[in-house]
Amino acid sequence: MRARCSARFRCPIWPCCSKAADWTFFIVDTEHGGFDHAALSGLIMTARLAGITVLVRLADHARRDITRLMDMGADGVLLPMTGSKEDIAAVVRHAKYAPVGRRGISTTRGHTFYAPPALRDYMRQANERTLVFAQIESKAGLDAIEEIVGLNGVDGVIVGPNDLACDLDCLGEAAPILDAIAAVAAAARRHGKVGGIITSEPAFLRHAKANGMGIYCIGSELHMLKLACRGITQQVEELQR
Template sequence: MNVSMDVSMNVSMNGLVRANEEGENDLKPNETYTGTMLSEIPFPNMAVLFKSGGLDFFIVDTEHGGFDHAALSGLIMTARLAGITVLVRLADHARSEITRLMDMGADGLLLPMTGGKEDIAAVVRHAKYAPVGRRGISTTRGHTLYAPTGIREYMRQANERTLVFAQIESQAGLDAIDEIVGLDGVDGVIVGPNDLACDLDCLGEAAPILDAIAAVAAAVRRLGKAGGIITSEPVFLRHAKANGMGIYCIGSELHMLKLACRGIIQQVEELQR
């Protein structure tokens, strides 16, 4: 079977990357997208499970997780073929890792601890082809489903569909929020409440984080970008929703397993009553 470029560019059309017929990113800031974190388990078919469970996306955590490149390649390819958006949370903005991840076919990247415009600008530069960035060109790879055609048109479409998000987890990120959100090539920002609370020295206090969520949400509204949050804390989720954010990354595969185990225990305990 001859796999066309249209197929390779539109695999993720039902996920967070709502690609239109031309393969362009049609991410809508006002829509709701629900996902989870993949923290440690390198099972490629986890992408299929997430898709069959109705999720729009998942984030592979290479900041804290121990995924090797072979595992990442399998996860990313399975996600693309299953039609669920896969983002990768980076450890930093190093070119070498970004190049590998994009050539594997990742739909987008999330930079943790984004402290300013320069941090996220480096991700855009390495993840996007010219004229937007300086991504190296190697087309017979997973990102084209090994069927490259029309290099100039492919580069344009790849730039359109590649998502870049900044994770706001510090006072520095909050202070530079307009510059970060407003940078060309940045699709949006996602709040990380835990590290943000640590940086603000307010662990266990909700009010400063609620204020930060509102400030980030106001910035993305002003600049027409997408906003979201990574948390399972109901008060933060509700506040993000009330302020118009649409991207919700809740829990992880590890949380799901723990909750399922507790559910099994509860079922057995109920049998004994």
């Protein structure tokens, strides 16, 4: 998956803009973003119609949210602060149908475009396309990385450097995070899973690439908007000189 960024506020055309920019996916951030279910449903359906993959970063591993998001048609979910095999196992259980998980069955929904095929075939197809990622951003997650990434139904692991640095008490220090990136990437390779990172820090991105990670999520739409606003301010100031 090629990289891109996360969405944190409601913008109905965001999936279309992402597709036009030749992105392959974006993340809707329900951990920090203020989305209601109506907004999420619209974003997810627009993304599906536009042909771009949409992942949702969860607030936690509660069944209620995961079931709704998957029935809206989300392509996958990302669990922040994954600290154990049990944490991400709960997400797999709620996001994937039997025999992999225990996702509740309700098929005339957005995830089937309201035209469900034969149930047994659809459950298999849905499990194949549904992505489950663990976000590693704590010492507990690093310590349990082999069990987390080795779990059936987990498709990959993504490093969150900011919270990880906070938990490791190394804010402003690059070396511990570089070591963590390498460790997570190595574990992912051993289990045939994909590794990735969410960051705008060039050194971390280069290190992730050097260690074979394949997912790079860089910044957010708020970050891009702020940079664009600053650019406009600079243009106006130059005109006034």
